[in-house]
Amino acid sequence: MPKGSSEAPPNGVSDTTSLTNVNQRGGQTLRVRTLAVAPNSTPVATRTPPPISAPAPLSTASPPASSCPAIGFFVRGESPSGATTLASSLNVHAQVLTVYAYNAGGGPYTAFTFEPGTGFQLLLGVGALTPSQATTIGDNLMSEGYSNAMIRIMWEMNGDWESWGTQALSAAQYIATYQSVEQAFAAVPGNRFTYVWNLSAGTVEPGRTEFDTYPGDAYVSNVGIDVYDMYGDDGNVPAIVSFAHSHGKPISIDEWGLSTSDDPAFIDTISAVVHNPAADVILHDYFSYGSATITNWPQSEAEYEKDFGGPC
Numbered sequence: 621m622p623k624g625s626s627e628a629p630p631n632g633v634s635d636t637t638s639l640t641n642v643n644q645r646g647g648q649t650l651r652v653r654t655l656a657v658a659p660n661s662t663p664v665a666t667r668t669p670p671p672i673s674a675p676a677p678l679s680t681a682s683p684p685a686s687s688c689p690a691i692g693f694f695v696r697g698e699s700p701s702g703a704t705t706l707a708s709s710l711n712v713h714a715q716v717l718t719v720y721a722y723n724a725g726g727g728p729y730t731a732f733t734f735e736p737g738t739g740f741q742l743l744l745g746v747g748a749l750t751p752s753q754a755t756t757i758g759d760n761l762m763s764e765g766y767s768n769a770m771i772r773i774m775w776e777m778n779g780d781w782e783s784w785g786t787q788a789l790s791a792a793q794y795i796a797t798y799q800s801v802e803q804a805f806a807a808v809p810g811n812r813f814t815y816v817w818n819l820s821a822g823t824v825e826p827g828r829t830e831f832d833t834y835p836g837d838a839y840v841s842n843v844g845i846d847v848y849d850m851y852g853d854d855g856n857v858p859a860i861v862s863f864a865h866s867h868g869k870p871i872s873i874d875e876w877g878l879s880t881s882d883d884p885a886f887i888d889t890i891s892a893v894v895h896n897p898a899a900d901v902i903l904h905d906y907f908s909y910g911s912a913t914i915t916n917w918p919q920s921e922a923e924y925e926k927d928f929g930g931p932c
């Protein structure tokens with residue numbers, strides 16, 4: 621979710637940048653930031669045994685790289701039909717639906733069930749689960765037909781707005797919790813889950829570093845980025861991409877969206893990352909909710925269709 625936003629869902633290493641003129645709007649030059657990323661020449665790291673104090677890792681495979689990244693959406697009500705309708709209006713095929721666990725008395729984002737048979741792969745956000753809670757959610761995912769769910773464990777942990785953020789957990793506490801949650805999911809029989817360590821771009825709280833909660837290659841399938849059209853946060857994307865590549869991990873843009881204005885240049889900025897093979901992006905997921913609702917912004921809506929519509 622946009623950092624500092626009250627619009628929560630209903631349920632609860634090159635970093636060089638350059639600016640290129642793209643068009644004129646209202647007498648003002650629009651500029652799109654071209655984000656330079658280093659080629660990912662590092663193969664996916666071979667799993668090494670974790671420290672003795674960590675749980676023994678099970679299976680955390682990274683998704684295969686693709687020249688045609690998957691497209692996903694978050695929409696109001698986490699509605700599969702709503703996501704399908706939005707995708708059709710934008711002339712794209714959505715494969716992924718963003719959903720969130722909810723509070724059923726066990727803490728924020730700690731329980732989850734979903735309607736079976738939607739045809740979507742789920743991108744599921746979960747909170748600071750106990751192993752038992754993770755097992756229950758994993759079993760539900762399997763029984764409902766979502767054995768390939770991508771699980772965002774305690775996303776945007778480098779900020780201070782979630783209950784597992786920097787104001788609540790030290791880096792070591794976050795890592796220990798993440799590892800135990802991942803291992804509980806990984807132990808669910810028959811699963812093909814993947815696991816996302818998901819940063820908020822451009823966020824570094826006092827006394828911390830952006831990457832100090834990385835739980836280890838054995839526990840991460842891909843590195844996620846949440847980035848919105850605010851505070852120049854897109855300028856931090858190359859640093860995250862470089863970090864992911866240094867660990868042999870692909871990128872997923874798990875949340876991205878507009879903020880408070882119609883800004884087709886921002887759409888182009890994200891498109892440039894998604895379509896750059898060197899960035900190794902496997903998914904981009906637009907957060908169409910609240911002020912970021914893309915159909916509220918006609919120029920950006922048209923730019924999205926231009927950049928992402930039709931055959932990949």
